Amino acid sequence: MSRALTEQELHNLAMNIVGKQLEADGFEFLSVNSVLKKNPQFVCTKDKKLHFIVVKAISYPNDPKDLELVSLNKMKEHALKFEADTFYAGVGLVNAGSYANPVFLNEEYIVDYDGLVKI
Numbered sequence: 001m002s003r004a005l006t007e008q009e010l011h012n013l014a015m016n017i018v019g020k021q022l023e024a025d026g027f028e029f030l031s032v033n034s035v036l037k038k039n040p041q042f043v044c045t046k047d048k049k050l051h052f053i054v055v056k057a058i059s060y061p062n063d064p065k066d067l068e069l070v071s072l073n074k075m076k077e078h079a080l081k082f083e084a085d086t087f088y089a090g091v092g093l094v095n096a097g098s099y100a101n102p103v104f105l106n107e108e109y110i111v112d113y114d115g116l117v118k119i
Contacts (some may be wrong), residue, residue, distance in 0.1 A: 015041055027072075
């Protein structure tokens with residue numbers, strides 16, 4: 001039986017997609033936070049530099065590249081206290097069978113993710 005993914009499940013899926021990319025790019029994870037609406041999701045280091053990464057699952061028809069959907073000013077101010085760079089990772093998710101449907105458990109989906117955007 002198919003059911004739509006919950007907001008938390010979509011968030012976890014987006015985090016998995018971004019986490020795999022970060023790992024492949026040589027980032028080391030200091031902390032991972034999967035609680036919805038609690039930023040950042042990843043605190044990482046790479047080349048001895050601290051990075052705060054905010055991950056958002058964005059459902060169709062919203063555009064994952066639209067930074068207006070996410071208020072990141074507070075996160076950037078917080079990161080500056082730690083001399084960290086802040087990045088946004090918007091992950092668009094849509095049902096592969098029909099864009100009109102939500103993403104369902106155990107069904108194919110399409111990912112629209114272009115990587116990290118420095119804030």
